[in-house]
Amino acid sequence: MRFTLTIFIAFAAAATAAPLSFNRDIRPILSNNCYQCHGPDSAARKAKLRLDREADSRAERKGGTRAIVPGNLTESELIYRITTDDADEKMPPADSHRKLTLKQIETLKQWVKEGGKYERHWSFIPPKAAPLPKVKLKTWPRNGVDHFILARLEAEGLKPSPEADKATLLRRVSFDLIGLPPTLAQLNAFLADKSPKAFEKVVDRLLASPRYGEHMARYWLDAARYADTNGFQSDSTRNQWHWRDWVVDALNRNMPFDQFTIEQLAGDLLPKPSLGQLIATGFNRNHMLNGEGGAIAAETQVEYVVDRVETTGTVWLGLTVGCARCHDHKYDPISQNEFYQLFAFFNALPERGGGDMEPTIKVPTPEQSTKLKQLETTLAGHQAVLNKPLARFDIEREQWETPLRREIEQTGRLDGWRRLKPDSAESANGSELKIQDDASVLATGKLPDNDDYTLTFSTDLAGITGIRLETLTDPSLKGGGPGREGNFVLTGFELQPGINELDLGNLEQRFDSGLMKKGAKRIDIDITSQRLLVLDVGDGDNGISSDWANWGEPILEGPDGTLKLTDLDWHSATTDYREVLKDRNAKGEPQRIDGRPLKWGIGTHAKSRVVFVLPEGYTRFRATVGPDTGALEEVPNAQTSIRFFVRVSTRGRPGKLEPLPFASAVAEFNQDGLPVAGAIDGDPKSGWGIWKKDFDYNQPRKAVFRLKETWPAGEGTRFTLRLRHKHDAKKHLLGRFRVSVTAAPEPSIEMRDGLPGEIVHILSTPPAKRLAKQRDSLARHHRSLMPDFIAARRGGETTRAAIKKLNDSLGSTMVMRDSAKPRDTFLLVRGVYDQPDKSQSIQPGVPASLPGLAKRGRANRLDLARWLTDPNHPLTARVTVNRYWQHFFGIGLVKTTEDFGVQGERPEHPRLLDWLATEFVQSGWNVKHLHRLIVTSATYRQASANAQSEQADPANTWFARAPIRRLSAEQVRDGLLAVSGELDLESGGEGVVADESNRRSIYRKVMRNSPDEVMHTFDSPDHISHMPQRNVTTTATQSLLLLNSEWTRNRAAALAKRLTKRHPGNAEAQVAAAHELAFGQAPLPSQLNDALAFLDACGAANKPSGLAALAEYCHVLMNANAFLYVD
Secondary structure, three states, X not given: OXXXXXXXHHHHHXXXXXXXXXXXXXXXXXXXHOHHHHOOOOOOOOOOOOOOOHHHHHOOOOOOOEOOOOOOOOOEHHHHHHHOOOOOOOOOOHHHOOOOOHHHHHHHHHHHHOOOOOOOOHHHOOOOOOOOOOOOOOOOOOXXXXXXXXXXXXXXXXXOOOEOOHHHHHHHHHHHHHOOOOOXXXXXXXXXXXXXXXXXXXXXXXXXXXXXXXXXXXHHHHHOOOOOEOOOOOOOEOOOHHHHHHHHHHHHOOOOHHHHHHHHHHHHHOOOOOHHHHHHHHHHHOOOOOOOOOOOHHHHXXXXXXXXXXXXXXXXXOOOHHHHOOOOOOOOOOOHHHHHHHHHHOOOOOOOOOOOOOOEEEEOOHHHHHHHHHHHHHHHHHHHHHOOOHHHHHHHHHHHHHHHHHHHHHHOOOOOEEEEOOOEEEEOOOEEXXXXXXXXXXXXXXXXXXXXXXXXXXXXXXXXXXXXXXXXXXXXXXXXXXXXXXXXXXXXXXXXXXXOOEEOOOOEEEEEOOOEOXXXXXXXXXXXXXXXXXXXXXXXXXXXXXXXXXXXXXEEEEOOEEXXXXXXXXXXXXXXXXXXXXXXXXXXXXXXXXXXXXOOEEEEEOOEEEEEEOOOOOOEEEEEEEEEHHHHHHOOOOOOOEEEEEEEEOOOOOEEOOOOOEEEEEEOOOEOOEOHHXXXXXXXXXXXEOOOOOOOOOOOEEEEEEEEEEEEEOOOEEXXXXXXXXXXXOOOOEOEEEEEEEOOOOOOOOOOEOOOHHHHHHHHOOHHHOOHHHHHHHHHHHHHOOHHHHHHHHHHHHHHHHHHHHHHOOEEEEOOXXXXXXXXXXXXXXXXXXXXXXXXXXXXXXXXXOOOOOXXXXXXXXXXHHHHXXXXXXXXXXXXXXXXXXXXXXXXXXXXOOOOOOOXXXXXXXXXXXXXXXXXXXXXXXXXXXXXXXXXXXXXXXXXXXXXXXXXXXXXXXXXXXXXXXXXXXXXXXXXXXXXXXXXXXXXXOOEOXXXXXXXXXXXXXXXXOOOHHHHHOOOOOOOOOOOOOOOOOOHHHHHXXXXXXXXXXXXXXXXXXXXXXXXXXXXXXXXXHHHHHHOOOOOHHHHHXXXXXXXXXXXXXXXXXXXXXXXXXXXXXXXXXXXXXX
C-alpha cells in the first residue's frame, strides 16, 4: 500500500508540473510498444488502427469506440486496453513480448487527461534558433555553444570543468582537426605564446592546413562507403580515388556544404559541368559491384539503386528509409511507394548491373593534367598562328599571284605537282604505315631489316608525266629522319596502273547509277559481242563504313534463254573491305534492296570490282542495284553513298598489267654510290640514299621520276606504288614521305606544287571582277602555303595527336549520368527485383511528411539535391551538425546519428542542436566556420577530469567535461608514423598498399576483402555499406597488435634513431623528446627517472645496446593509453 501511495503521490506531483510533450514523453512509448501493429506500415497494421496520427486516433471505430477521447479516460479505448486485466483484450498482447511499465501507463493516462495532443515528430519540424539562454556563470561562455551547455549544467546543478592545460588542448585539437599529433616546434611555439588568442591562432592554422581536408574526408568516406575495390569474391580494383581526392580538395577549399551536396548528388546535371563536378558524382558509385558469374544483372542493378537511396537517406536525412523497401516503414511516416519515389531519382543511369562500371569518365592524374595543360598551351600557340588575320598578308599575296597570273596569260595553264593522299598503305614485313592528314605516310612500330611498302592512290589527273617523292622529317624518327634510322636506301620505285588489277583492254562504260544513298535502280544493257563484264562499286569518299552494295538478281539473257550471273564463277573479285559473296551481303547476311529480300545476288562493299568472262550467245544484262537495307538499319544515321558502274570489253580474257617504265630519275641530293637512278634500275644492290659523312643529312629531300611515256590516266584512275628496301644496309627504310603527280611536259624538282582548279580559275579572273568569296578563298590558299602556317599546322597536328594519345591513356572513374530516356520505376512487391507492380509507373518524389519539391513536373537528382539543401529543410542541417558534434565529442547531440526518426534518440540538447543548425545555414553552410565555432568554445576546451560530472552524468551527455576518446584507426597509424618521423605527406593520387608506403591512411588502397591489419583491428569500417558512426572497441587484439607486430616495432626503432640523431648521447633529452612527441607532454620527474633507469639497465644510451633499449622504451610509449587516447 505504501508503494502504491508513493506512486500516486509521485504522479500527482507530475500532474501539477509542466504539461507532457508528445514528442518527448509519449511518442517513445507508442513507438516502442504500439507502432509495430498500429503505425505507418499498412501491411502489418492490425484492426485498421493507426496511433501515429492524431486524426486516426480520434476516429470513431466499429462499435462506436475511439482510441483516444481527449480528456476522457473512461471513453478512451487505448486507456482501457492498456489497463484491463482481460488477457484477450490487453495491449500490448502477450505474444508481442512487450509490456508497459506502471510509469508509462500513468504517463499515457495523464496525456489523455491533458487532451491527448499530438505533435509532429521533432526532426520533421524546421529548426528555429532559440535566443541564447541566460546563465549565472557569465564569465564562462566564449560563444553561443557555451550558453546552451552551461544553462543545462546549471539546471542539473553541475559546474563545467576548468580549461585543459595548453599541451593537452593542442594535442586534442590537432588530432581533431588534422588527425595528427603536434610537432615539437608547434608545441613549443604554442606554449610560448602568451597572447589571449593563442589558441584561436592554432585553430586557424590547422583549419588552413592541407592536412585538414585529408583528415575530415575520412568521415565522409565512411558515410559514402568508399573503397578502391568492388567487393565480393573477385574484389577487383576500381579507380574511385579521383572522387576521394575531390572530397579532400573540397574540404580544404571550404566548399559550402550545400554546394558540396549538390555536386555529389547531381554535379552532372549542372549547366556545363566541370570535370570536378562530374567526378563529385562518384559519391553514389561507391557501392559494391557484383561481377560474380552467378550474379543476375537485373537483380544487382536494383541493389545498386537501393544502396544509393539508403545512403542518401542516412547521410542527409538521418532516416532509415531502407526499412520501407519491402513495406511501409513501421515507425516513420515513409510509405513503400515513397521509397520507390526516391528510388526513381537514382534509377536513370545507363547501367546494366553486374560488374559493369559504366557510366565512367576519363580523368588525368596530376602529372597527366600538367602535361595536358602544357600541350593545350602549345596547341593554342599554333592555333594563334593559324588564326592571324588574312589582311596582314595582302602584300605577300599580291607578290605571289602576280607571276602566276602572268603565266596563265602567256600559256593558258599552270603546271605543278598535285599531292595525292593514299587510299591505303601496307608493309610487307610488319612496319605500321600511318596515313597523315597532310597526305604523308609515317612508318612506326616494328623495324624490320628490309621491307616493301605498297600504297594505293586514286586520281582524276589526265596525262601524267611524272611522280615526285618527298622524304620528310618527323620527331618520332631517329635524328628526325627522313629514314626510320635517319638515312634510308630506296632500291625500288614501281608504278603499276590499277590495284591488283588486270589488263581488261579498252573498257566501255554502259551504266552509271550516280551516287546512291538509298533506294534501288534497274539495269538493262546491251552486251552483244562483249566478252568481259566488269561490275564496279565506287563511293562518295565520305569515309563511312556502311557502304554495303548489292547487285540484285543479275541475269544474262539471249536467244536461247537466261542465266543467273551467280551460276558463273567470276574471273576475279576484289574489294577494299571484307569480301565479295554470292547470295549474301558482304557481312554474310541475307540481301535486301530498298527493303525487298533478294532471291540471289552479289554482295560487296565499296570500293570493289567483279570481273566475269561472258559465255557466248548472251545479248543483255539485267539487274537491280542499291545499298543493302540491312546495313542502313544497323548503323545509326547511316551516311551510305555508293555508285554502281557496269563496263564491258571485247577482250577475250584479262591479261596482267605491268609497271609503267620510267625514263629517268633526279634528286636534289644523292649519297655517294647511291644515286636516285638506282631506284629504277631493277638492281636491289643499288638504290637512292642521302647519307654523307660530317653532314646534316636529317633533312627533307625530293626526287622526281619521269615516265617514259605519258600515262593517259584520267577520271576514276587508281594505281599502285611500291617502294622497295632490299639493300644490304639493314633497317634503312623510309620513315616519312609523300607522293605527288604532275601532267607538266617537263617535270622537275624545282617545279611548284600545283594549285587546285578553283584557285586557278580565280587567278584567271581579273582582280577587279573577283567576288568576295573568291578573294577570301584565294587569300586562305595563299596563307596555307606560307612556311609559318605550314609549321603551325604540322605542329597542331602533332600536338593534337599527343593530346589524343594522352587522353587515350587516362584512367576512368565511375560517375553518375542519366540516360536520355530513364528506365521506368515500379514498386517492387516485397522489394524483390523481379516482382514489379506495373499497374503504375512511379515518378521521382519525396516523402509527404517532409516539405515538397519546388519543381513542378518530373524531378531529377538536381531537384533532390536542392530540396535537401533548402534552408527550411528540417533534417539536413541538423543531421550534418550532429555528425560534426559527434566528431569532436565522441557522441552526437542526437546519439543515434543514423536515425533521426521515431525510433531514434531525442536530442539531449535540442535548443543547441537547432541553434547550430540555423547558424550553419545562415553562415552559408560554412563547414570551417562551424568547426571553428565548436573547437573555440569553452565547452570544447574543458579538461576531462570532473568528479562531480562523472558521478552525476557518467555518459557525459551534458558535456560538463571533455570526453576521453581513443584515436581512430587512421590516427593510430598516422600518429605512429608522424611520431617516428616517417610520415610521407604527399597528397592525392592512386591508393597505395598501407604496408608498402608511409603515406597518410586516407591515401591507402582500401580493399574490401583484404583489410589492412592496423585499420581493421582499430575498428575501421568494412566499407560494404555506409557508416555514419564507427564502433569504438577496446580489445586484447589491439594491445597484442601494438606489442607484437613487426610494423609497430619498426616505428619504435625509427623513433629511437630520430631521437639519437636529435640528441646524441643525451638520454634525458631523448626521453623528454619521446614523451613530447608521443603524448604532447613533457615527462613527469618520476617518469623521467624510471625511463633513465630502464635505459641504464641496458647500457649507455648511444651504444648499440643503448639504441636497442631506447627503441624498446619508444615501443612502450607507443602502447601507452597516453598515446592511444586524447583527453
